[in-house]
Amino acid sequence: MSKGITSKNEDYSQWYNDIVIKADLAEHSSVKGCMVIKPYGYSIWEKMQGILDQKFKDTGHSNAYFPLFIPKSYFSKEASHVEGFATECAVVTHYRLKNDGNGNIIVDETAKLEEELIVRPTSETIIWNTYRGWIQSYRDLPLLINQWANVVRWEMRTRLFLRTTEFLWQEGHTAHSTADEAIEETRKMLDVYADFAESFMGLPVVKGVKTANERFAGALDTYCIEALMQDGKALQAGTSHFLGQNFAKAFDVKFTNKEGKIEHVWASSWGVSTRLIGALIMAHSDDAGLVLPPKLAPIQVVIVPIYKSDEELQKISTFVDELMPKLKALGVSVKYDDRDTQRPGFKFAEYELKGVPIRLAIGGRDMENGTVELARRDTREKQTVAQEGLEIFITQLLEDIQQSIYNKALNYRTEHTTDANSYDEFKELLDGKAGFIAAHWDGTPETEQKIKEETKATIRCIPLDNKQEEGVCIYSGKPSTQRVLFARAY
């Protein structure tokens, strides 16, 4: 098959788009800003969901489901939330269409809602309005809820997976009796996200806290995991917010504590979205297509027979029929592609494009020699491997590939994390696509804003394990006690 993927170095943005389209992950829909997630892309999301959902349950959370629509007035209740979320969103004003008599469907103006409904851009308001009825006593706490849902934020400039008007995500919303407990939850879920990114996505992340400018609308603190893409730009891969008592106060959610006193509840919220698929693509893929870490690959091993006669195919298929159950028993997902409508070369290209971690090719001579030809997707190296004990070799290799993909991304990040000690140096590094830049900052939103306006770089986070050191702000020259991580970002 003709791949037609633009080279990453030539045009990174087009390269990304080509992979999304040609690997059959997603496409733009006819509805502006909304995407269609195609079966192969969705199967990666299902893998992510399955793993995350188990992690949420293992940490004591239950799933629930809240309404898609939020009454407009709810957004006025939490002052800072208004500014952040109640602007670019889909507004439902009517609840009926009618036929105009000429076969055209028009809006029935008599069916106008008294109060407009907003398609949820995030669910803090509707959920905290509900929690008021669920929480009376400390015995009702903590309340640990997660929701898998679609959300809508009207975006003018969209990119598949990275920024779309509608996207899929999970949003955790928890309620606690103390600030400490809510903060502990906020950080625990950040750790869950970081572990998922690193152990499953093969994506090294920096855990940190956002500056006031970049904080979630309504949060006291926003924690995040930040990853680096292959073009040196950063991508926020997940956030976890300590909301204090802001939403509890806005929606009047109180509880009686052990001492019999009435207090407002403390809150956290946290989420990751289909954006993670964008991160996965951009972190690991190459000019031959998608590279998937084995733990998230819908198909981990593909087997392609190479034969000159039906008899040869018969022999190969007999061997494959024995191998597949052995692999499946070890938890390996495997596909045997014996289509006779496509040639092996076409299949090879297709599975490279789709990022299948291991490809086995088996020909007549292999059957004579008791071998297979094994190609790993990440390094594109080929080797001849014995059929005997192949399933053990493969399970070990899948682990190696998983680790190797992570290490490669980690090395990239290490090489692309640089200290800048002056504003000139900072700007030079940025233009050289240096990646993360660690620099001193005076701690003011004004300086941060000016740097952003002048360079398009933002403070991605203040790392959690940050080293304290004396220094001066690269922009203002004022004193600073630590470096923060800057980058241009998605």
Add this chain to the structure above:
Amino acid sequence: MSKGITSKNEDYSQWYNDIVIKADLAEHSSVKGCMVIKPYGYSIWEKMQGILDQKFKDTGHSNAYFPLFIPKSYFSKEASHVEGFATECAVVTHYRLKNDGNGNIIVDETAKLEEELIVRPTSETIIWNTYRGWIQSYRDLPLLINQWANVVRWEMRTRLFLRTTEFLWQEGHTAHSTADEAIEETRKMLDVYADFAESFMGLPVVKGVKTANERFAGALDTYCIEALMQDGKALQAGTSHFLGQNFAKAFDVKFTNKEGKIEHVWASSWGVSTRLIGALIMAHSDDAGLVLPPKLAPIQVVIVPIYKSDEELQKISTFVDELMPKLKALGVSVKYDDRDTQRPGFKFAEYELKGVPIRLAIGGRDMENGTVELARRDTREKQTVAQEGLEIFITQLLEDIQQSIYNKALNYRTEHTTDANSYDEFKELLDGKAGFIAAHWDGTPETEQKIKEETKATIRCIPLDNKQEEGVCIYSGKPSTQRVLFARAY
């Protein structure tokens, strides 16, 4: 705990509502017609999803995701679909809110959509519009896709789970090269639904085909599974539609067949929703609360210690700590409720209310005797069982309960399915809450409509395995070749 459940015989409708609320399954939200699915209710939906999803995958389907919004004009493209779906639905007209300067959030009238967007009431139109780009050749067929999603149909009168403005469902949308293959798919998925209802929900269903009046808007044939609730009313539990080439023609989806000729594609669609939870409740529950079939129970076994001293509790807990892993290893979900804030009687009532199939109570004397007290939820019978081999006893009993719940529902349906041979008899049976009534009908929509207007009974379906017999229509006296199933329905 005080249950406060209205008796089923006293007020069936209130009884249903009490169970939904008191068993913590769902509640009305502040958004008119929309519900909040609470964690316990959602965990039943997750069980259903898991089983159905596996069945869909086992029959060759993949999941994908299509946009929430559908351009208004799409509904005009398939003539009969317009009438059925493009009326009561949520209409998005604007994409921005703004602050009016006084702290109020108002709709920004400058941000008006050129074409209104409809929140999907079902996705045939947007999906078939997408399929046009996916299907060119017979090699692209069959296309077997399923979507898990939320949909919105504006309802004036709502009931938790049974009829809500927003609900969760799955919708399968398949494309085929021949009519026969599409019909085969339609019926195959009906079988999948029927098997799920009977083997997992413990709900006997009649498989049948709808009359023209009750057909899905845009379908050539609608197949359905119909179940009987304990008040003698029927509930449509799932539908599978043969759509012919209607949507392919409306959205111009063509393919080149093996002979090189260009044809329109053939289609099916099929869906079940959170309505199934309503069916589950109404089919099996009693005045003590929910009764869940073990295969869908989030908790299958609950263990309550009954102790007078810490030492006694210690002994019981030691035994339970050994028992639980044995049960889990056998695939049984089990909860040990050793809360010291509630008395055993409270816990007993709570788990009865929530429909946990098996409850074990273990006291000091049980520990001396090597026994436990076991209560099954469905029959509310108690028995003393040996601790030795208890896990085997329980797994067997769970199967017995599953079967027993199904048998009870089947007996109820058998007793509540009656032939009517005159219109008077028909009306008398209806008023006596007789359930399904098998009666001759002349096959005309007019007669069906008149019977509906006069009695509120509809033809639920023409059963697939229907016996052919000569007769006369109970309403018109015209000749008929088979009885059809009438009932009042949810």
